[in-house]
Amino acid sequence: AVEKFSSDSEGYISSVAAGGKEYECQMVILAAGVKPNVKLAKEARIAVGPTGAIKVDRRMETSVKNVFAAGDCAESIHLVSGKPCWYPLGSTANKQGRVAGANITGGKKIFKGVAGTSIVKVFDITAGRTGLSEREAGEAGYDPAAVTVTTPVKAGYYPGKDSVTLKLIADSGSKKLLGAQAVGDTSVDKVIDTAAAALTGNISIPDLTNIDLAYSPPYSTALGTVIVAASVLEEKLGL
Template identity: 50%
Template sequence: QGRVSSIRTANQEIRADAVLLSLGIRPRVELARQADLRLGETGAIWVNERMETSAEDVFAAGDCVESTHLISGKRVWIPLGSTANKQGRVVGINVSGGAAVFPGVLGTAIFKVFDFKVAKTGLNMREAEQAGFSPLSAIVRGYSGAHYYPGMKESVLKVIADQKSGRILGAQAVGEGPSDKFIDVISMALLGRMDCSTLGNADLAYSPPFSPALSPVLVAAHVLQNKREKVFEWITADEVKNKLERAADEFVLLDVREEKEVKEKRIPGSLWIPLGQLEENIGKLDNKKEIAIHCHSGARSYKGYLKLKHKGFKNIKNVDGGILCWPEELKGAL
């Protein structure tokens, strides 16, 4: 009584002990308005690359100004302390007779929710589409070290690239693992306008306590390259859900995870054959139907995909991001 117990969204109810309301923020531009300075399209103060306002020799920096997004080229308002400090330096140099520029931002940001580190840089899929790109994404699981090393923590990494040029456009990471490291590395790739082939060969530090031998950043770049070169076909979890609901007769969702994982959670309507038993159970699969293969995050199901392809299956797809990307809470069932 008198305490919050859950929140109700359009399609589900989520139990909660506390609810945080994010009501949005606005730039404080009253002073600029009074001084008749130009405001930009975002509502924040317009400045040029020298951080000079529309009035000569009047400079502004920090949360009250808008910037240029280095990927989309659009004017954006992303007020962050990291940006304010760089802009302050540029203003300081310029007001004291120097010549410094602040080219813009990537929107790189990070925060922590309990043990979860949530980070992003560049554009997400929707923003990339709005900016005129044809975005592709790769979702991979990444550990803070080699998988056999004790105490490793995991983060899920999503990297976005342009289908046509291969240019890396953005990334997001979430989990207890090295979300910060993944995002900072990709932020550098964005600054250097790298494509997925260049990023896939980046020489990153490796030793078991610090990273898997093949960094998850590089794995994501390789997946993006494979997608661009159409090495395999894929399907999103949302598309799978749609097909199971609307065309279940012509569609098979094949789960290749281990028994322990299936007991924890399973997608209703899926056919379960562990990867190691796929070949001996191949007769259970109808190769006239469309088959989508999933595992936890997409790596084992890719092996399953290759096995089926080798056996002559044509209409097969790997589920992007696996069960990790399933849009609803799931229960276990054998």
């Protein structure tokens, strides 16, 4: 366990003490994670799901009739695996809250679930994901096939050398897209959002190779990163 942090004369981190030893460093990254706050739910005898968050149906209703839950304390259904999942993101909380609010007032709205789409910026690098990873796909019972491609984010004769690396995962049996992961300088949000839309629409890999994406040399290559990756994956699947 971490015991203490030490700083230099200018106030910058210089070392961290853990396990009886001291380690010199220039940076400390805290990755403690988060847990859903379900204390009130447990006190009210509301069921908690396998993720540790409050179990809800697609109307966001809990195990207690007419009691609803939404946001970082509530589970979702994963659009790919069909299993309960927990992604404490503001985007998910807003959508769940709209459904819960509508149904509390007599509406009949449904929250279909999430694909686990997320994105993070670390200095000048952006990374994002949606759907299942290759490992998660295997654990969910799929036979995953995956490819990784790296492409420029715009025509090669334009200034700048930004690129994006995209990994697409599909099921070898059904040929359906299962997930995507990307990292790069720019355009990561674009390729991940495209993949997320494809997952939500249950689009096949052959359909993804023909998707009509916006193209102009300042913004993309003639075949966008998603189309390139889908084409390579299509060949790997023998389609």
